Amino acid sequence: MNTPERYVLLNPGPVTLTDSVRAALAGRDMCHREQAFSDLMTEVRQQLLDVYETAVADWTSVLITGSGTAAVESMISSLVQSPNQSLVCANGVYGERMTTMLQRAGKAPIQVRSEWQDDIDFAEVENRLRQHNSIKYVIAVHHETTTGRINDLDRLAELCVKYDKRMLVDAVSSFGGERVDFENWPLDAVAATANKCLHGVPGIAFVVVRRPCVQDKTCASSLYLDLATNFAAQEGGLPAFTPAIQSMYALHQALCELHDGGGWSSRHDMYRQRTLRVTEGLTGLGIAPLLPSPTVRSAVLTAYRLPEALDYETISTPLQKERIIIYAGQKQLEKIIFRIAVMGDLDDHDFEKLFRVLRNVL
Ligand SMILES: *Cc1c(COP(=O)(O)O)cnc(C)c1O
Numbered sequence: 431m432n433t434p435e436r437y438v439l440l441n442p443g444p445v446t447l448t449d450s451v452r453a454a455l456a457g458r459d460m461c462h463r464e465q466a467f468s469d470l471m472t473e474v475r476q477q478l479l480d481v482y483e484t485a486v487a488d489w490t491s492v493l494i495t496g497s498g499t500a501a502v503e504s505m506i507s508s509l510v511q512s513p514n515q516s517l518v519c520a521n522g523v524y525g526e527r528m529t530t531m532l533q534r535a536g537k538a539p540i541q542v543r544s545e546w547q548d549d550i551d552f553a554e555v556e557n558r559l560r561q562h563n564s565i566k567y568v569i570a571v572h573h574e575t576t577t578g579r580i581n582d583l584d585r586l587a588e589l590c591v592k593y594d595k596r597m598l599v600d601a602v603s604s605f606g607g608e609r610v611d612f613e614n615w616p617l618d619a620v621a622a623t624a625n626k627c628l629h630g631v632p633g634i635a636f637v638v639v640r641r642p643c644v645q646d647k648t649c650a651s652s653l654y655l656d657l658a659t660n661f662a663a664q665e666g667g668l669p670a671f672t673p674a675i676q677s678m679y680a681l682h683q684a685l686c687e688l689h690d691g692g693g694w695s696s697r698h699d700m701y702r703q704r705t706l707r708v709t710e711g712l713t714g715l716g717i718a719p720l721l722p723s724p725t726v727r728s729a730v731l732t733a734y735r736l737p738e739a740l741d742y743e744t745i746s747t748p749l750q751k752e753r754i755i756i757y758a759g760q761k762q763l764e765k766i767i768f769r770i771a772v773m774g775d776l777d778d779h780d781f782e783k784l785f786r787v788l789r790n791v792l
Pocket residue numbers: 442497498499500502524571573574575600601602603623
């Protein structure tokens with residue numbers, strides 16, 4: 431098989447693959463009703479629990495065939511039962527998207543919205559928790575990829591404990607690369623995907639969830655995304671629907687590599703070093719991060735202000751010619767920022783090339 435040309439993906443997933451993950455994609459033809467697939471699925475579900483050493487008796491993982499959004503929608507539309515039963519903290523595209531999902535499911539949440547460059551509005555969250563007894567779940571994005579902010583879930587968790595609420599978290603762009611505190615946050619479920627910090631390919635997403643939450647019948651409006659149905663089928667060894675089998679091969683290999691490389695904390699450290707390097711390099715070229723405080727920025731992705739008088743294409747096009755892909759801002763940030771993620775199989779030369787091209791542009 432010919433190896434395709436190497437692309438350096440600095441977008442927030444999919445990522446530049448290791449050769450071994452790419453090779454895994456070309457595994458043997460397999461039916462998902464073979465015992466071999468059942469074994470593979472069971473192993474991958476366990477590997478996902480092992481990422482954060484959460485493999486205690488009351489947690490499980492449920493695989494969903496689809497992108498990260500499918501897992502998030504499966505999580506919240508299966509667990510939230512009714513309108514006003516949840517509070518969504520929204521300070522970016524992905525928080526707001528969860529509000530839309532629940533509205534569409536006829537389970538509109540109470541939303542506490544902040545400006546995208548701002549922190550979660552904790553004072554307002556506390557007001558709402560005090561006012562509304564109906565709230566059972568507090569829903570938040572861990573790493574808001576819109577701006578590269580790590581939301582302060584320690585602080586949110588404290589509020590949830592104080593008011594006796596459970597947390598549902600979109601960790602799509604942080605699972606495997608940032609600290610997710612399964613011990614101290616009052617979590618009921620966390621949704622994520624194969625093709626971001628785990629370095630797999632698109633096609634499989636998943637929800638890590640407390641077993642009691644999926645053991646009863648849920649009230650999901652969707653058949654395909656019903657968490658309890660998928661859980662029951664997977665526990666029985668047969669997926670409810672045809673899974674992305676080749677993505678499963680790749681995810682299995684990627685999770686082995688995460689484990690062999692020292693787990694999520696080593697990967698986090700590696701991302702930190704890369705991000706430090708990129709931020710220093712860009713600062714040297716007069717390009718500043720969007721979020722001034724380094725402590726709120728993720729290790730995974732940083733948003734940078736576009737230099738005055740330069741639009742996104744002026745920067746991204748010459749990079750693309752060199753097979754380096756960066757990421758534009760969304761909606762109101764489209765003209766203001768660009769984003770660089772550091773996930774995937776990258777090396778020093780990739781960053782040297784990034785700086786060289788940018789220096790020429792500027
Ligand atoms: C990438 C992402 C998603 C969903 O992504 P898909 O495009 O559906 O895979 C959801 N939430 C966050 C925070 C993300 O970064």
